Amino acid sequence: MEQQATNIDYYHADNKGLCPDNCYLCGYIYYSSLLIDRTRTAFIHVPMLNKPFSAAQMAAGIRIAMVEMLKLVPGSEPTPVVLVTGFGPFGNHNVNASWEAVQELEKLVTGDEFVLVTREIPVEYDTVKTLVPTLWKEYQPKLVVHIGVSGIAKELTIEQQAHNTGYDKADIRGVFPKNQCCQFGSDECIASWLGMETVCSAVNNSKCGVDAVISLDPGRYLCDYIYYTSLHINPFCTAFIHVPPLNQPYTARQLAVAIRIAILAMLRLVPD
Incomplete structure (x- = not known):
């Protein structure tokens, strides 16, 4: 710099x-x-491409720098930082629609409304357990939105709550969480304080062409697990959205447009 x-x-x-x-x-x-x-x-x-960093690595570093610079601008209201994650491949999802949608979201966000920080998360319990708290600490986001794919979803499915126990499905490394539990000794369910009905209405009333519904069951796999992990850190500014597989019926671009609308609605609901 x-x-x-x-x-x-x-x-x-x-x-x-x-x-x-x-x-x-x-x-x-x-x-x-x-x-x-x-x-x-x-x-x-920035250095030349792949000497030694890829474009994606440099973009991630630039985003971190931008977040820190915004904190230093005198006399201005800081632009909110929004952390959005998607998942990597697992099972039959060799291309995970959640990460594809997040990458399309990066193309839509200019930085005027919020600073977007994105991460692709491997479908691994241990990685979620260690990485997610680190991201919260590193970026101090105003809003965290985790995105995951659901093979049964037909709409943008906005989850209201997450579960602490019942994680009896192995991750991509064949690992289960200890005692099939996310946070030992914590409540069985934690609900987001964000009014997801309002968020759902914002998407449905936007005429973006993507339908949104509310769900109370993220599925007791990595989607549920990552959601509970973040809700346990801060339930006032955490959300989870399930997307259907690509082109069933929405493209990654259509999903990204709807996710952006949902994020803007969520930001209005985050308490000061």
């Missing part, structure tokens, strides 16, 4: 062979924006 830019000594030509004011582009654009407002301007240099 660059701390400053200078006004002189730019002698490289641009891709048209031009040197406006004897200047090259990285420092030039940074200096130009700093002249307008140095309190809200930053510049990040």
